[in-house]
Amino acid sequence: MNTGSPSSFDDRYYQRFYGTHGAHDADRIHQLATAVHHFAGWWGVTIESMFDVGAGMGMWRDWYKTNHPNTKLLSVDISEHACRTWGHEQRNIAEWKPRGKFDLVVCHSVLQYLDNTSFVNAVSNLASATRYLLYLELPTTQDFKTIIDPTATDLDVYKRSGSWYRKHLSPHFINIGAGLWTPHNGLLMYELEGSR
Ligand SMILES: C[S@@+](CC[C@H](N)C(=O)[O-])C[C@H]1O[C@@H](n2cnc3c(N)ncnc32)[C@H](O)[C@@H]1O
Numbered sequence: 001m002n003t004g005s006p007s008s009f010d011d012r013y014y015q016r017f018y019g020t021h022g023a024h025d026a027d028r029i030h031q032l033a034t035a036v037h038h039f040a041g042w043w044g045v046t047i048e049s050m051f052d053v054g055a056g057m058g059m060w061r062d063w064y065k066t067n068h069p070n071t072k073l074l075s076v077d078i079s080e081h082a083c084r085t086w087g088h089e090q091r092n093i094a095e096w097k098p099r100g101k102f103d104l105v106v107c108h109s110v111l112q113y114l115d116n117t118s119f120v121n122a123v124s125n126l127a128s129a130t131r132y133l134l135y136l137e138l139p140t141t142q143d144f145k146t147i148i149d150p151t152a153t154d155l156d157v158y159k160r161s162g163s164w165y166r167k168h169l170s171p172h173f174i175n176i177g178a179g180l181w182t183p184h185n186g187l188l189m190y191e192l193e194g195s196r
Helices: 011-017 026-042 059-067 080-086 116-129 141-146 162-169
Strands: 049-053 072-077 102-108 130-137 173-177 180-183
Touching: 011 080, 026 059, 026 102, 026 130, 049 059, 059 072, 072 080, 102 116, 116 130, 116 162, 162 173
Parallel strands: 049 072, 049 102, 102 130
Antiparallel strands: 130 180, 173 180
């Protein structure tokens, strides 16, 4: 399986970057997922299906399972270790897309591990899977200089500019702020709610 990724996602990796001193934990995801879910509600969307891409420890999937148990859930990860430990389907998002669409697709801190070609393929697969909302967290070169905590974040990733990312995302999605994107035929937004 070609991951296009410099990292190996084994037990050491998850111990190192998650938990108390890591990038985020279940409490932080609770805050974020609550906000995203309610923003969707504001826009008139009840999230009935959620697809967690590169799910890792499965924090988003678990938040939905606990708080909205009727939501249809799919979580995938490329890591054999993550899939065995936290119960995901083993998939490479650069090479695979699910059948059908999900109301919310989450791709949290994943695409920086993909090389350029894999990234472009992954975005196309994410677009085909997204009905209304994509939550995307993806650090840029500028973020690594200005905001990223190097003690809590994996630095062994691809670093690309925000404009490079926008160029490849904008054929599929409109940015509606706070890490949220909607497909061109997704949510109808007021002009100043989003940027093309
Ligand atoms: C930084 S972790 C993020 C985990 C989770 N999304 C979170 O935010 O808690 C990156 C995850 O992306 C997964 N990943 C990397 N490349 C992938 C790919 N091509 N397809 C699917 N998952 C991938 C890794 O195995 C790892 O679990």
